[in-house]
Amino acid sequence: MLVLKELRLHGGFLLEIEETVEKAAVEILRRAVIYLPKDVKEALNDAYENETSEAGKTQLKAIIDNINLGESGKTPICQDTGVILFYVTVGKDFGDASFIPAVLRAAVRKATVEVPLRPNAVHPLTRKNSGDNTGTNMPYINWDIGDGDYIELTAMPKGAGSENMSSFAMLTPGEGASALKRFVIDQVIRAGAQPCPPTIIGVGVGGSADIALKLAKKALFRPISVRHPEPDIADLEKVLLRGINMTGIGPMGLGGTFTSLGVNIEYAYCHTASLPVGVNMQCWAARRATARIHRDGTVEMIS
Amino acid sequence: MATFRFKTPVNEADARKPSIGDTVYVSGIMITARDQAHRRALEYVRAGKSIPVSFEGGVVFHCGPIAVKEGDQWRIVAAGPTTSTRMESYEAEFVEKLKPRIIVGKAGMGAKTAEAAKKFGAMYCDFTGGAAVLASQRIRAVKGVEWYDLGMPEALWILEVEEFGPMTVTIDSHGKNLHDIVQGSAQEKRTEILKILGVSQ
Numbered sequence: 011m012l013v014l015k016e017l018r019l020h021g022g023f024l025l026e027i028e029e030t031v032e033k034a035a036v037e038i039l040r041r042a043v044i045y046l047p048k049d050v051k052e053a054l055n056d057a058y059e060n061e062t063s064e065a066g067k068t069q070l071k072a073i074i075d076n077i078n079l080g081e082s083g084k085t086p087i088c089q090d091t092g093v094i095l096f097y098v099t100v101g102k103d104f105g106d107a108s109f110i111p112a113v114l115r116a117a118v119r120k121a122t123v124e125v126p127l128r129p130n131a132v133h134p135l136t137r138k139n140s141g142d143n144t145g146t147n148m149p150y151i152n153w154d155i156g157d158g159d160y161i162e163l164t165a166m167p168k169g170a171g172s173e174n175m176s177s178f179a180m181l182t183p184g185e186g187a188s189a190l191k192r193f194v195i196d197q198v199i200r201a202g203a204q205p206c207p208p209t210i211i212g213v214g215v216g217g218s219a220d221i222a223l224k225l226a227k228k229a230l231f232r233p234i235s236v237r238h239p240e241p242d243i244a245d246l247e248k249v250l251l252r253g254i255n256m257t258g259i260g261p262m263g264l265g266g267t268f269t270s271l272g273v274n275i276e277y278a279y280c281h282t283a284s285l286p287v288g289v290n291m292q293c294w295a296a297r298r299a300t301a302r303i304h305r306d307g308t309v310e311m312i313s
Numbered sequence: 314m315a316t317f318r319f320k321t322p323v324n325e326a327d328a329r330k331p332s333i334g335d336t337v338y339v340s341g342i343m344i345t346a347r348d349q350a351h352r353r354a355l356e357y358v359r360a361g362k363s364i365p366v367s368f369e370g371g372v373v374f375h376c377g378p379i380a381v382k383e384g385d386q387w388r389i390v391a392a393g394p395t396t397s398t399r400m401e402s403y404e405a406e407f408v409e410k411l412k413p414r415i416i417v418g419k420a421g422m423g424a425k426t427a428e429a430a431k432k433f434g435a436m437y438c439d440f441t442g443g444a445a446v447l448a449s450q451r452i453r454a455v456k457g458v459e460w461y462d463l464g465m466p467e468a469l470w471i472l473e474v475e476e477f478g479p480m481t482v483t484i485d486s487h488g489k490n491l492h493d494i495v496q497g498s499a500q501e502k503r504t505e506i507l508k509i510l511g512v513s514q
Contacts, residue, residue: 065334065481072441072479079446089379089391089445126390128379129465137349139464171396171420171442188512195506199499203420203492204396206442253510257499262442263420264481265495295443 026307028113031163034301034309035117038165039094040125042299043086046077047313049233050210050296053271057208057261066266070208073261073294088295091127092167094118094149097231101158104305110161111151118143127167152224162312164231164300172205172293178223181285190215190287191250197289198254198270203263206293208271210234211254214288217278223288225276230292234272247273261294318476322370323414325434331482333491337438338478339415342456342471343372347395349467350460351403358410365459366469368411375400375418377466379445380455387455389472393445394419397437405429417480421492427484437484439492440477451477 046054054077058070080087096114100107119142121127131148132139143149156162177197181189194213201209214225237244250273260266271294280286300312314334319327321341331337344366346354357364378392397418400407404422407413408429416422416435419442430436440448456471483491507514 068479068481069441072444072447076441076444076447079450083446085446085449086379086391087446088443089377089393090395090443091379126379126381128377128391132464139467141464169443174396185513191510191512192507195503195510199496199503202496202499203439203442204398206419249510253506256506256509257502259495259499262439263492263495264439264483265491265498293443 027305028109030307030309031110031161031303032113032117032120034303035114035163035165036121036124037311038163038299038301039117039121039127039167041311042165042167042297043091043125043127044080044084046087046296047233047298049235050271050294051077053234054208054294057268057271061261061266061268063260063266065264066260066268069261069264070268086125086127088169089128090169090171091125091130092169092297093130094143095166095168096149096151097154097164097166098151099154099156099162101156101160103159104161107161114149114151115144118149130170160302160304162300162302164298166230166298169206169293169295172209172291175201175205175291176223176226176289178219178286178288180219181287183283183285186285187246189285191253193287194250194273194289195253195257198259199257201291202259205291206295207259207263208261208268208294210292210296211250211270211273212290212292213250213273213275214290215275215277215286216280217286218280218284219286221278222286223290225278226288226290229274229276230290230296231298232274234274238275243275243277247275319415321372324370325414328414328434328436329486331436332485332487333482333489335482336478337415337436337480337482338476339372339480340475340477341372341473343374343417343474343477344368345374345376345378345468345470345472347375347377347467348399348403349463350469351400351407353460353463354411355403355406366471368413371413372415372417373407373413374472375416376470378449378470380458380465380470387458389449389452389455389470391445392449392452392472393443394440394448396420397422401426408433408435421483421490424490427488427490430484430486431488434486436482436486438480439483440480448477451475
């Protein structure tokens with residue numbers, strides 16, 4: 011903290027950039043909970059056009075009406091504004107980024123009052139609510155290193171309905187893709203109506219236990235209109251989606267064609283003796299927003 | 314599929330009319346209760362202590378709203394249903410002892426709740442999950458809040474609602490459970506799906 015203070019005295023760069031990052035963080039939290047990403051909205055409209063079950067169509071109509079009402083009234087589309095997960099990529103020419111955790115914490119407190127967000131963060135065992143969405147290790151920040159003179163900041167307010175349906179398994183390596191497909195289909199059937207379908211299914215394959223789940227979450231950042239760059243994985247995404255939508259669980263689990271809007275897979279090489287697979291589900295209210303903040307203080311809203 | 318419009322308090326005979334798949338709208342009072350409120354309510358009732366609200370003939374709403382206080386009046390910003398399966402272990406006893414007629418949530422409930430609905434004359438309705446703005450538009454006023462020490466999502470919010478809906482009856486008082494039917498059918502399709510996906514059995 012001594013270093014920060016010294017730098018503040020020298021030209022005020024840090025003080026200004028701190029304010030800018032905080033403002034940008036509050037803004038992406040606001041955008042994330044009010045406006046759904048374009049790819050998700052398009053997929054929901056498409057589902058509404060093509061859903062064959064009457065019950066499913068009624069649910070999709072309510073979902074689309076709700077999205078429109080949220081946007082026009084600048085109101086969070088779902089009362090569960092989640093726990094706040096941040097993903098920060100620090101450009102190599104951005105400079106000192108050590109102030110970011112404190113600033114993001116302050117931004118969450120501010121957004122909780124200003125947006126508003128529902129105070130969701132509680133102690134995991136005593137269940138005591140901090141009242142401001144912060145606490146030990148919350149908001150949680152995932153770090154990455156990138157190029158450029160900017161940081162890229164993404165907020166994902168993650169609702170519990172879908173997060174509670176997460177799963178992980180160490181599958182039999184020799185079974186390969188068969189084991190993966192069976193696991194994903196079984197998880198979708200087990201989850202049923204609970205993750206607020208039509209869902210987006212994030213699948214992380216390989217790495218280690220923790221990496222598979224991280225990749226499953228990371229997969230949810232890719233727009234569902236974009237397939238994995240490798241054709242084999244892209245095919246697997248398509249095949250899994252087809253299988254999931256044959257379950258007939260449908261919107262809100264009331265029966266129908268659209269159980270999921272998309273399946274995104276990310277993978278990492280793993281030990282020859284392992285096949286870790288993580289599944290992270292996302293509700294139809296698949297909220298995320300990103301801003302790029304340059305060292306000179308300019309802010310670009312990416313999504 | 315029929316449509317029912319209820320006004321609280323609802324009597325047993327009326328609560329026994331709808332069947333799964335029917336549409337329901339509610340006017341009157343709805344009280345939110347999630348895991349913590351269910352747990353505390355049952356603890357109090359078992360100990361012979363009174364609770365600050367009455368659910369008799371009423372609606373228990375599985376919901377943790379976003380509320381803002383403007384002056385001394387609360388306003389609901391967003392109030393969609395939460396996943397009801399978390400309340401499954403409490404609901405049958407809740408229905409028996411506190412006598413609500415309508416349970417509102419999302420994703421359905423299990424066999425114990427369905428049995429209680431049949432025995433005591435109650436129904437469970439799905440409101441579209443995540444449709445919190447739609448829901449909040451049907452809330453006319455916050456009549457009060459109790460047990461706020463449980464936190465904003467877990468407190469008992471007493472809501473005055475008008476034509477709250479449309480909701481789908483997924484557990485009726487005749488022993489039927491719509492989510493179970495959909496779930497069972499998905500399970501039946503599993504083998505066929507895995508075969509189409511080329512999964513070795």
